[in-house]
Amino acid sequence: MQIIVNGEQQEVPANTHVLQLLKQLKISPERIAVEINLTVINREVYHATILKEGDHIEIISFIGGGAHAG
Amino acid sequence: MPVDTPLNIGGIPFRSRLIVGTGKYTSFEETKKAIEASGADCVTVAVRRVNILDRSEENLLDYIDPKIYKILPNTAGCYTAEEAIRTARLARSAGISDMVKLEVIGDKRTLFPDNEALLEATKILAKEGFIVLPYTNDDPIMARKLVDAGAAVVMPLAAPIGSGLGIRNPYNIQIIMETISVPIIVDAGVGTASDAAIAMELGCDGILMNTAIAGAENPIQMAEAMNYGVRAGRLAYLAGRIPKKLYAQASSPIEGMIE
Numbered sequence: 001m002q003i004i005v006n007g008e009q010q011e012v013p014a015n016t017h018v019l020q021l022l023k024q025l026k027i028s029p030e031r032i033a034v035e036i037n038l039t040v041i042n043r044e045v046y047h048a049t050i051l052k053e054g055d056h057i058e059i060i061s062f063i064g065g066g067a068h069a070g
Numbered sequence: 071m072p073v074d075t076p077l078n079i080g081g082i083p084f085r086s087r088l089i090v091g092t093g094k095y096t097s098f099e100e101t102k103k104a105i106e107a108s109g110a111d112c113v114t115v116a117v118r119r120v121n122i123l124d125r126s127e128e129n130l131l132d133y134i135d136p137k138i139y140k141i142l143p144n145t146a147g148c149y150t151a152e153e154a155i156r157t158a159r160l161a162r163s164a165g166i167s168d169m170v171k172l173e174v175i176g177d178k179r180t181l182f183p184d185n186e187a188l189l190e191a192t193k194i195l196a197k198e199g200f201i202v203l204p205y206t207n208d209d210p211i212m213a214r215k216l217v218d219a220g221a222a223v224v225m226p227l228a229a230p231i232g233s234g235l236g237i238r239n240p241y242n243i244q245i246i247m248e249t250i251s252v253p254i255i256v257d258a259g260v261g262t263a264s265d266a267a268i269a270m271e272l273g274c275d276g277i278l279m280n281t282a283i284a285g286a287e288n289p290i291q292m293a294e295a296m297n298y299g300v301r302a303g304r305l306a307y308l309a310g311r312i313p314k315k316l317y318a319q320a321s322s323p324i325e326g327m328i329e
Contacts, residue, residue, distance in 0.1 A: 006119040026125045031136070033117075033164040038156070040163045058119065060160050064101060064130055065116025065146050066091015066280025 001053040018046035021057070032061045074308055077276050079253060080169065080201030080222040082140065085111040087270065088300045089142065089255065091280025092116075095289065098133040104283055105134065107293035109301075112140040114171050114278065116147070117161045136166045142203065144171035151187040151194075158195050169201040171225070171257075171278070181231040181258075185212050189219055196220025205257050208242040210249045217250045224250060225278060228269060229259025232281040236265035240272055247273055263292075263299030270303025271311070 003010050005025070012021060018041060022029050034041045035058040041049050051057070077084040090110045095101040105113055113134055121127050134141070143161035148154040151174055158170040174191055176184030183206050196202050201222045206212050208226040216224050226246055229235035236259065237243065247254055253275035260266050260279045269277050277300055286292035 006122050008122060010122075025120075025122050027120055027122070031129070031131050031164055031166060032120060033160040033162075035156075035160055040159050042163065043165055058160070059122065060117050060164070061120045061129060062115040062131055062141065062143060062161075062164070063118045064092040064095060064098075065118075065144060066093045066114050066278070066284070 001051075003051055003053070003055045003057060005057045006059055012051060016051050018049045018051070021051060022046070022059070025059070027059060032059055034059050074304065077253060079203065082169070082201070084140070084276070085109075086297075086300070087276040087304055088266070088296060089114060089276060089278040090283060090293070090296075091278070092130060092134065093146075093280050094284035098128060098130060100289060101130070101284075102133045104289045104293040105139070107290050107297065108283065109297040110139075112142055114142040114144045114280070117143055117145070117157050131166075140169070141167045142169050142171050143167055145173045145191075146171075147175070148173060149175050149184070151191040154187070154191045155194055158191075158200060159198075162200065168199065169203060169222075170195060172202050172204040182227075183207060185209070189215055192216055192221050193219040196222075203255065208239050208246065210242065210245045213246045213250050213254075217252050221252065223253040223255050223275070225255045225257035227258040228256045228265070231258040232285070233259055234261030234265075234282060234285075235259055236261050237268050237272070240268070243269070243272055243274065260296075263295040266296050266299035267303035267306070270300055271306050273307050276300075 037056050077087050086109045088110045089112045090108050091114050092101050145154040145157045154174045174184045174187040176182050192202050192204050203223050204216050204221050205225045213224045228237045255276040255278055256269045256274050257278040260282045266277050283289050283293045
């Protein structure tokens, strides 16, 4: 099924949960955060949060920035 | 000698009164060395999308260990309360900090804050248990409103972000100090070490800076200078300076002069 991750189309198997998506994208689950359709997903439930067709997912991390980056 | 008590923000004690940004450095290695030289134990970081197409990119937090440094996520680049709140919530869910340096920018050219939106976001995030550090103008009324809304500190700008103009209105900063009881961290506008010292001599509780260090010809050296500047200013504030007088006052006794 198709989902959108950080603005990019992404193909994932049906019933993929958040941890599996992170593994597919080679993203370590530490020090990142995940939002699905504008709702923040608690890291304790990554494994229990099943993605649905067309979900909008944001995966963020921390980058250099102090006072107004970009 | 007056003993200094550590800066405390939302129940978290700080070793240094200098908080540094992590933007505009040429490499993570340089960022790390500059932070070490600054003596800061708290660094602010921006929240951005992970690059899912190129996973070879290094992660800032591999260089700045969250076990050693307090991480202060910021909402830099947010222009509405909604965006800033969303960014803050995401940042907190990463599980490394309940603090947020709250920025809601009102205008691209000046990067001055949108205080109305800032106040709204502060209220909501403070209610959700965030330790909110709002970036604001040097406006004492706004400072009081932010504290009433639950801000843990108030962070007035000394001059526009990245301008290096120094402390443009020390009198307003002083009035803010008399108006509110939470710590005051000067955020933005510092250009060089003497600016940092001036802010601390006024009695500010701390300073946050990025560009003044990262943009210097030698960032690591400037970081060390800022370390001294902040400490010198704080010590001078605690020591209590002499009053300013119009005329000279001899420092050597007249008694015993040769005649």
